[in-house]
Each structure stands twice: as structure tokens, then as C-alpha cells.
Amino acid sequence: MEMLKVQNLSVNYGYITALTNASIEVDKGEIITLIGSNGAGKTTMLMSISNLVQKNQGQIFFKEKNISKVPSHKIVKNGLCHVPEGRKIFPALTVYENLWLGTIGNQNIKKKDVQELVEKQYDLFPRLKERRNQGGGSLSGGEQQMLAIARGLMMDPDLIMLDEPSLGLAPIVVEEIFELILKIRDTGKTVLLIEQNAAMALSIADRGYVLQNGRIALQGKGIELLHNEDVKRLYLGADD
Numbered sequence: 001m002e003m004l005k006v007q008n009l010s011v012n013y014g015y016i017t018a019l020t021n022a023s024i025e026v027d028k029g030e031i032i033t034l035i036g037s038n039g040a041g042k043t044t045m046l047m048s049i050s051n052l053v054q055k056n057q058g059q060i061f062f063k064e065k066n067i068s069k070v071p072s073h074k075i076v077k078n079g080l081c082h083v084p085e086g087r088k089i090f091p092a093l094t095v096y097e098n099l100w101l102g103t104i105g106n107q108n109i110k111k112k113d114v115q116e117l118v119e120k121q122y123d124l125f126p127r128l129k130e131r132r133n134q135g136g137g138s139l140s141g142g143e144q145q146m147l148a149i150a151r152g153l154m155m156d157p158d159l160i161m162l163d164e165p166s167l168g169l170a171p172i173v174v175e176e177i178f179e180l181i182l183k184i185r186d187t188g189k190t191v192l193l194i195e196q197n198a199a200m201a202l203s204i205a206d207r208g209y210v211l212q213n214g215r216i217a218l219q220g221k222g223i224e225l226l227h228n229e230d231v232k233r234l235y236l237g238a239d240d
């Protein structure tokens with residue numbers, strides 16, 4: 001089943017063109033990655049899907065409904081969650097409070113369901129359970145990233161969009177985050193992952209898209225892109 005379809009999307013910031021005629025599709029249960037260099041337009045793609053930036057052209061369909069003009073807060077309630085780059089957790093609140101806040105504003109989630117959702121996140125992220133009463137600001141970078149993802153999952157979304165979850169983390173922690181992404185998919189979620197860490201992202205993704213200067217330059221199975229000569233040269237470093 002088709003979960004998300006982005007059709008011919010173009011976005012400008014004034015005179016700067018961020019995306020040109022970009023189309024992607026995400027099916028239910030897939031991990032899809034969008035890779036590309038700095039400024040290729042990856043973040044803009046997610047912001048456009050969440051309707052946080054104005055589109056010049058293009059349509060977004062989520063679970064076959066046209067959400068191009070639906071306000072951001074309603075898109076989330078429909079089951080599409082966006083975990084932005086940079087974690088943005090509440091440092092002065094505890095891990096538990098940060099998670100609890102993830103459900104705020106969603107009337108679909110009843111008070112009695114909140115604890116169940118928290119427990120689900122603790123199962124997925126045991127480290128957050130251990131640190132549930134600790135201030136968010138006292139967590140390590142990797143743990144803060146886990147908290148940001150877990151907070152997104154508190155909305156119980158069908159599709160979770162992750163913007164550079166590996167940014168600034170040590171390689172061993174990056175591996176942990178990618179393993180978690182696989183586990184998240186195993187719980188029945190669909191994942192759209194934006195990454196500069198192309199090698200890792202392609203190794204866990206079912207399919208991938210390569211963005212170059214706002215255009216989709218290449219697409220294919222994760223494993224195929226991983227072995228593609230152009231991708232290797234441009235995004236995986238000469239030694240790969």
C-alpha cells in the first residue's frame with residue numbers, strides 16, 4: 001500500500017531554488033532514505049511534506065489523501081510525524097515529561113493510552129527507561145536523539161520522518177541509532193530517513209533517492225545505490 005507520494009515538488013526560498021520537480025514514493029512498511037550533500041534540499045523535502053514551507057508546485061499524498069494544503073498540526077494527527085534535525089528536546093524536563101509532551105495536542109490519544117505508549121517507547125529504548133527521571137539536558141547526544149525519536153513515536157504515527165538522526169554522533173552511537181530504526185520498522189512503522197551518512201542509510205534502506213541540487217538524480221534499491229559507481233564516488237568516499 002502506498003503510504004506517501006510526493007509529486008513534482010518545487011520549492012524556492014526567494015531567489016534560491018531548493019527543490020525542482022522532485023517526486024518520491026514511500027510504501028507501507030518500507031525504510032526509504034533520501035541522501036545528498038549539504039544544501040541538496042533534503043530538509044526542505046521533509047518541511048514541505050509537513051507543510052512547514054510554502055510549495056511553488058507539487059502535491060503531497062499521505063494514505064491516498066491530498067495533504068498539500070492541510071495545516072502541519074493536522075498532518076501529525078493523521079499519522080505522519082516529523083522528527084526535525086537537531087533533537088530539540090526540553091532539557092529542563094525529565095525524559096518521562098519529554099515523552100508525555102509528545103502527545104500534547106492530539107485528542108486522538110486518550111489520557112489512559114499515554115502510559116501504554118510510554119511503556120512501548122521504554123521497550124524500544126531501554127536506556128530511556130533507565131533514565132526516565134533524569135533531566136533531558138543531562139543525556140548524552142545519542143540518548144537525546146533517541147528521546148527525540150521516542151517523543152515522535154508517542155504520536156503513534158504510521159510514518160515517521162527522521163531528519164539526520166546520526167548528525168554529530170560517534171560511530172558506535174550512529175550504529176545503535178540505525179539498529180533502532182530497523183526495530184521501529186519492525187513495530188509496523190514506515191520510515192522516511194534523511195541522511196548525510198549515505199553508507200549507513202543505504203545499508204538499512206529498502207530503497208533510496210539521491211538529491212542533487214534539488215533534483216532527484218538517482219533512485220533505486222538501497223543495496224544497488226550502495227554499489228553504484230557515482231554514489232560511491234560522490235557520497236561514500238573514495239575508499240568505499
Ligand SMILES: Nc1ncnc2c1ncn2[C@@H]1O[C@H](COP(=O)(O)OP(=O)(O)OP(=O)(O)O)[C@@H](O)[C@H]1O
Pocket residue numbers: 013016017018036037038039040041042043044045196
Ligand atoms: N529558510 C531559508 N531561506 C533561504 N534559503 C534556504 C532556507 N532554508 C534552506 N535554504 C536553502 O535551500 C537549499 C536547500 O536546503 P536544505 O536545508 O533543504 O538542504 P539539506 O539537503 O537539508 O542540507 P543539510 O544537509 O545541510 O541540512 C540550500 O541552498 C539552502 O541554503
